[in-house]
Each structure stands twice: as C-alpha cells, then as structure tokens.
Amino acid sequence: MxxxxxxxxxxxxxxxxxxxxxxxxxxxxxxxxxxxxxxxxxxxxxxxxxxxxxxxxxxRQQAPNSDVVNRRTQNVEAKKRIADKAFSMIASNETIFLDISTTNIIIAEKLAASNKRVTVITNMIDVINAFSNSDHIKVIGTGGVYYKELDGFIGSTAIETISRYKVDKAFIGSVGINVFDKSVTTFDAEDGNTKKAIISAAKKAYLVMESKKFYMDGVYKFASLFDIDAIVLEDKPDEKIMKELEKAEVEII
Known part of the structure; x- marks a missing residue:
C-alpha cells in the first residue's frame, strides 16, 4: 500500500x-x-x-448542521448503545425529560416497548409519537414554536412550560463539547436556551452523545460541563479527554 x-x-x-x-x-x-x-x-x-x-x-471541526431526518440515519449503532445505557438508568415511577435528540427517539421506543411506568416530558414530536400506543407512559408535551428542522418545540413558550416542572432525570442532546474550555454547544440560540431550561428543571442532567462530538463545536454555548452530571456515550473517549472530564467531576456512563 x-x-x-x-x-x-x-x-x-x-x-x-x-x-x-x-x-x-x-x-x-x-x-x-x-x-x-x-x-x-x-x-x-x-x-x-x-x-x-x-x-x-x-x-476540531464545526459540527455539521443537518435536520432530524438526516441525523436519524447517521451513527445508528452508536446511538443504540447509548440508548441502551440511558434506558437502564430509568426506573419505574420516575419523571424524565427527553430533549430534542435522535438518540432520545430510540430511548422513547425502548420505553414504549418496556413495562416501565414513567412520566415523559418532551419537546420533540417523534418522541411523542413513539408513545402513541403506550398506555403505561404518561406523556407531557411542552408546546411552543415548532421548528421542522429540529422536529420539536423551542423558545419562550416551551421554556415557560419546562420551568413549571421538576424532573428526576433529563437526557439532553448536544452537537459538540470542548472539554478544554468546558463548553457544551448547539447550533441555535433558542434551542440552546431551551436546553438550559431543561437542565435547570432536572435533578440530574445527562448528555446523550457519540464520542466523536468531543472533537466538534456548535456555534452557541448553552451549558458548561460543570452544569452536567454525566455523559452517556457508546465508548469512552481518549485518556486526555477523560482527565479533563474528571477535573469537571463529570461522570462517564
């Protein structure tokens, strides 16, 4: 060669x-x-x-800004492994928030097929649809301004609804993390502010993301690593990144 x-x-x-x-x-x-x-x-x-x-x-590269339809077909096996881990963390009778994330659609499908009785609050249409035939799941939608590219609701109305709840666990999507400046990013300011409200409403906030996103950046910082309790990944990142996560006291699952 x-x-x-x-x-x-x-x-x-x-x-x-x-x-x-x-x-x-x-x-x-x-x-x-x-x-x-x-x-x-x-x-x-x-x-x-x-x-x-x-x-x-x-x-480090700019994360590709693509809509939900395209993202659902990308890195599917990695997302399934992440969803399996997140699903195992959810206990019956908990109230959880599933943010706009294609991984969260898989988590929703797993919950719908299980016997876990939980309350799910979400701002994502495909997550709501996953529970259309599930009598054991109570679903609460946030409402708000609908963004087709995100397949969900973001902005002030959604944020107002979210602020009224206190959830046990929130599973949040991100387009990138820079462990060296501790930034957690997305593309859109309204989406970022909605995610920020979800973190504030949660007793425990978990990012669900593929390991490759440690090398990508969005354009809007919505959180610091210090705001996050843990990150659910398909595989552990390299040692240098792990050390930075330990400094920020962020658990890797």
Whole structure:
C-alpha cells in the first residue's frame, strides 16, 4: 500500500472514531510504528489532524448542521448503545425529560416497548409519537414554536412550560463539547436556551452523545460541563479527554 493511500485510510478512521492509536494502525496496515508516526506528521503538517501521545485526533471541526431526518440515519449503532445505557438508568415511577435528540427517539421506543411506568416530558414530536400506543407512559408535551428542522418545540413558550416542572432525570442532546474550555454547544440560540431550561428543571442532567462530538463545536454555548452530571456515550473517549472530564467531576456512563 502506498503512503498516500494509507494516509487517506487513516483520515477515514479518524472521521469514524475521532481518534487513532499508533500501535493499532501499525498492526492494521502491517507497517512499523515509525512509519505510522511519519504518516501522522505528514497529515498534521497538512492540517488534517493533531498528533497526541501515542496517536492522533481530528482537528476540531464545526459540527455539521443537518435536520432530524438526516441525523436519524447517521451513527445508528452508536446511538443504540447509548440508548441502551440511558434506558437502564430509568426506573419505574420516575419523571424524565427527553430533549430534542435522535438518540432520545430510540430511548422513547425502548420505553414504549418496556413495562416501565414513567412520566415523559418532551419537546420533540417523534418522541411523542413513539408513545402513541403506550398506555403505561404518561406523556407531557411542552408546546411552543415548532421548528421542522429540529422536529420539536423551542423558545419562550416551551421554556415557560419546562420551568413549571421538576424532573428526576433529563437526557439532553448536544452537537459538540470542548472539554478544554468546558463548553457544551448547539447550533441555535433558542434551542440552546431551551436546553438550559431543561437542565435547570432536572435533578440530574445527562448528555446523550457519540464520542466523536468531543472533537466538534456548535456555534452557541448553552451549558458548561460543570452544569452536567454525566455523559452517556457508546465508548469512552481518549485518556486526555477523560482527565479533563474528571477535573469537571463529570461522570462517564
């Protein structure tokens, strides 16, 4: 395999995983670790990645702004693993909030198929629809201004409704986290302010997101890591990110 072809595959792996490890790449491509380090230096020089101890991560990138229809078909297996973990955290007789998030649609579907009796408050239409045939789930919609791209309600009316409730657990979506400046971001200010209200209403606030979002940023900061109790992921992030999360006392689930 030529170096250029190998480097293209390294970038593909980075886009899928958010990080790569020298030793694993060496075994995957059947070349020496020094050869892989040379590849990473070349890619870093071209601005395609940032080398770390023992590997590399993607340069931070702007998260892609796509609507719910497109996002539902992306990273499905990772979202299912996240949803499985979140579902196991929900106990019967709890009141939970499911924010606008395609992962939360999967959580809703799992609750609908279970025998857990819970109250679900949500601002997302597809979450409400998931419970259309579920007599054991009490569903409360926030109302508000409907945003088709988000498949849900955000803004002042939704925020006013949310502020009247106190929920046991809130599961919140995010487009990106920067652990070094502790920012949790989304694309839209109204969406961000609605998420902020959800965090305030919750006894425990959990982010549900894929690990790759540690390397992405939205344009609007709606929370600090210090506002979050835990993050539910499909896989643990790299050691450097874990250390920063520990500093912020954020649990990884």
């Amino acid at each position: 030529f170096a250029e072809e190998r480097q293209d595959k390294i970038i593909q792996l980075l886009n899928d995983r958010g990080k790569v490890v020298v030793k694993e790449l060496s075994e995957l491509f059947d070349v020496t670790e020094d050869c892989i380090r040379k590849d990473l230096r070349s890619l870093e020089k071209n601005g395609l990645l940032k080398r770390t101890y023992g590997g590399a991560v993607l340069n």
